[in-house]
Amino acid sequence: MVVSGGCNSESLCSKHVTMLMAIIMSFGAISCCLGHGRDDHDDHHGAEGRGCIESERRALLAIRSDMYDYGESLSSWIGEDCCSWRGVACDNATGHVIKLDLHHPYPYDLVDEGFCAASEIMGVSKLNPALHDLTHLKYLDLSMNNFSGSHIPRMIASLVHLEYLNLSNAMFGGLIPPQLGNLSNLHYLDLGGCRHSDPRADDLDWLSRIPSLKYVDMSFVNLSKATNWLHQVNSIPSLKVLHLRMANLPYVPSPLPPFNITSIVKLDISGYPNFEHNNSKMVLSC
Ligand SMILES: *[C@@H]1O[C@H](CO)[C@@H](O)[C@H](O)[C@H]1NC(C)=O
Ligand SMILES: *[C@@H]1O[C@H](CO)[C@@H](O)[C@H](O)[C@H]1NC(C)=O
Ligand SMILES: *[C@@H]1O[C@H](CO)[C@@H](O)[C@H](O)[C@H]1NC(C)=O
Ligand SMILES: *[C@@H]1O[C@H](CO)[C@@H](O)[C@H](O)[C@H]1NC(C)=O
Numbered sequence: 001m002v003v004s005g006g007c008n009s010e011s012l013c014s015k016h017v018t019m020l021m022a023i024i025m026s027f028g029a030i031s032c033c034l035g036h037g038r039d040d041h042d043d044h045h046g047a048e049g050r051g052c053i054e055s056e057r058r059a060l061l062a063i064r065s066d067m068y069d070y071g072e073s074l075s076s077w078i079g080e081d082c083c084s085w086r087g088v089a090c091d092n093a094t095g096h097v098i099k100l101d102l103h104h105p106y107p108y109d110l111v112d113e114g115f116c117a118a119s120e121i122m123g124v125s126k127l128n129p130a131l132h133d134l135t136h137l138k139y140l141d142l143s144m145n146n147f148s149g150s151h152i153p154r155m156i157a158s159l160v161h162l163e164y165l166n167l168s169n170a171m172f173g174g175l176i177p178p179q180l181g182n183l184s185n186l187h188y189l190d191l192g193g194c195r196h197s198d199p200r201a202d203d204l205d206w207l208s209r210i211p212s213l214k215y216v217d218m219s220f221v222n223l224s225k226a227t228n229w230l231h232q233v234n235s236i237p238s239l240k241v242l243h244l245r246m247a248n249l250p251y252v253p254s255p256l257p258p259f260n261i262t263s264i265v266k267l268d269i270s271g272y273p274n275f276e277h278n279n280s281k282m283v284l285s286c
């Protein structure tokens with residue numbers, strides 16, 4: 001079911017629009033408009049000839065050694081200047097690595113109901129602890145790799161400069177570490193997945209501690225124990241895009257709180273065909 005509210009691409013959700021969304025048998029998706037993601041990010045390239053910081057170059061090589069190498073992509077990682085390696089970018093003033101994009105180039109095909117089929121069998125990758133040494137990272141993309149059900153390493157939470165973190169469809173499993181709530185500069189958090197990995201979060205309190213969040217995707221994350229999810233996402237004022245498709249969201253009993261996330265432009269809580277409660281209403285005041 002798709003419910004569209006009184007938003008358009010010109011005015012988005014104007015402060016004076018009040019939307020009433022009835023959740024009848026299923027949650028709906030409100031889709032006003034959308035502008036997000038990778039394209040918003042400038043690519044910072046390393047200063048020409050500056051080379052890179054040797055300890056960070058070693059860290060990158062250690063990280064590479066634990067990633068499934070699908071052939072051509074990481075073979076450019078040779079030479080002294082790691083800032084020129086594919087998927088790597090450095091701050092041109094300090095030389096520190098600020099971007100690491102290791103997303104797998106072969107996309108999954110989304111088949112019905114959220115099951116994904118990889119276009120090839122992917123070998124297993126591990127996240128080398130040397131990632132911890134890239135302390136200036138602002139952008140980290142590990143999406144589309146096969147971490148084969150391993151937990152998201154807590155160590156990622158120490159990368160406090162991260163503004164973009166994409167672990168989607170990377171086959172991470174288990175409990176999402178609440179320490180990610182320490183990433184107080186994060187704008188984009190993509191943990192969306194496919195059905196056959198089973199990450200879960202038992203609470204979203206950590207998420208509500210990240211005030212800068214604009215984009216969150218936790219589709220297919222098992223949130224069945226996160227009973228307070230609505231209140232928790234409702235306290236992230238900067239949120240523009242929220243995907244919680246097929247996330248086993250627990251029922252929110254009435255009365256629902258006033259909708260507080262006034263900058264929201266896309267809310268996707270679709271995919272609850274067997275939702276049994278049919279008398280709840282969500283009030284959106286934006
Ligand atoms: C995360 O990565 C996936 C797959 O590479 C991509 O489709 C998605 O748009 C990315 N998310 C964001 C917020 O950029
Ligand atoms: C870094 O790059 C930006 C944009 O390319 C440029 O404006 C700036 O002057 C550069 N800074 C240094 C220190 O080279
Ligand atoms: C990921 O690795 C596991 C373990 O080797 C394997 O069973 C699974 O098929 C792989 N997934 C993909 C999508 O290749
Ligand atoms: C990270 O978060 C945990 C709780 O989730 C907290 O105990 C810890 O002190 C935080 N670490 C830092 C460096 O802020």
Ligand SMILES: *[C@@H]1O[C@H](CO)[C@@H](O)[C@H](O)[C@H]1NC(C)=O
Nearest residue numbers: 198200202222223224225248
């Ligand atoms: C979600 O997690 C709960 C317990 O945390 C478990 O009982 C349930 O089977 C899980 N649902 C799915 C679809 O994996």
Ligand SMILES: *[C@@H]1O[C@H](CO)[C@@H](O)[C@H](O)[C@H]1NC(C)=O
Nearest residue numbers: 231234235236237257258260
């Ligand atoms: C609404 O957002 C403010 C912060 O902007 C927060 O203090 C308040 O608790 C939120 N209300 C609800 C119902 O979440």
